[in-house]
Amino acid sequence: MLHHRGRSRRVAPGQIAAGEVRLTDWIPCRVVWEQNGPLIDWCYLGGARFSEPFFQQTIGRVMRRPFSAAFQRREPLEAWNDKGSPDPAGLIFHMSRCGSTLISQMLKAIAGVTVFSEAPPVDAVVRAPELGINVGGDQHADWLRRIVRALGSGGATGQRAYLLKVDCWHALDLPLFLRAFPSVPWIFVYRDPIEVLASHAFEPGEWTNPGYLSAERFGFDAAAIPPAALAEYRTHLLAGILRGVLDCGTELEGHLVNYSHPPEWGWTTLTRLFGLEPSAPEITAMQSVAAHDAKRPASAFVPDVEKKRASATQAIRALCETHLYPLYRKLEVQRR
16 A cells, blocks of 8 residues: 555555656555554665664665655565575674674675665564564464565666674564574674673663663563662673573574674675675775764774773673673683
8 A cells, every 4th residue: 555644545565646656666664553463664764774873764764765764565565575585694692782783784885785774664573573463483483584585586677695683682582583584694792791882871772771672572570670770780680681582492503702802703704604705995895984983984993892891890790790691601601
């Protein structure tokens, strides 16, 4: 369906106004729920590239265009035909505040490569059971496969590969992603827990606020933690993420990436893992990206390990030692 100012009319799949716009000019921007299941809202890209650090930043820019703001397409997710649509070249899971955005931005420097970073339509499908949607394992994996392939089909003209960087809490859903994409290579990026907790203490991520996500999914009782004990609450969130990776039941060797990896790992080992072959100019472009702040590309990158460690309070250090370092050390053993 094509929607305009509350009215709608039916169009052929991928078409609008006699087929002048290709399906590749449209991308899922939202998933909404009806009794019969998920519906996709598509927005018109008009050739826009996902150059911003996060998916929603690009969608926000696109939706400021009059045509994209006025017109939308909507269809049931299960009605969208994903046959022939490629799977992503790779999946990027992460612990939060650990360099995954830099990895995404470096990969975008390769011509024809798109990275969809923390796309809300994917999150909506993944968290369907948490939203009260009754969906079985096979159907859930099918929904996930369809929404990801829909993203990949709607990328920029000339796209040769696409990757998906998921939200950090999707590490809890690794089995679901591996069920949907058993042959797709993936990595989990993580960092010394003291540095991650210190980062959230200075500039809290919205997802670390009590009530934003279900604490039960992370394996703890939110009611048992005093409202003012935010560091403890965040510690249990991070512990749940690390446990989710350790418990995924998959051999982890080759999938684990510590923040301490040197930047050149991004244009050597990582690109080989994801089947990408950057040219010499593209490697130079990746190196330029690595020299800048991933979330604020206009600023130069400034190493912050020592600053973060110095800012960590004794309470944060104690929480890490009790709850996070045992898990972190297990990941390090697997990585090495």
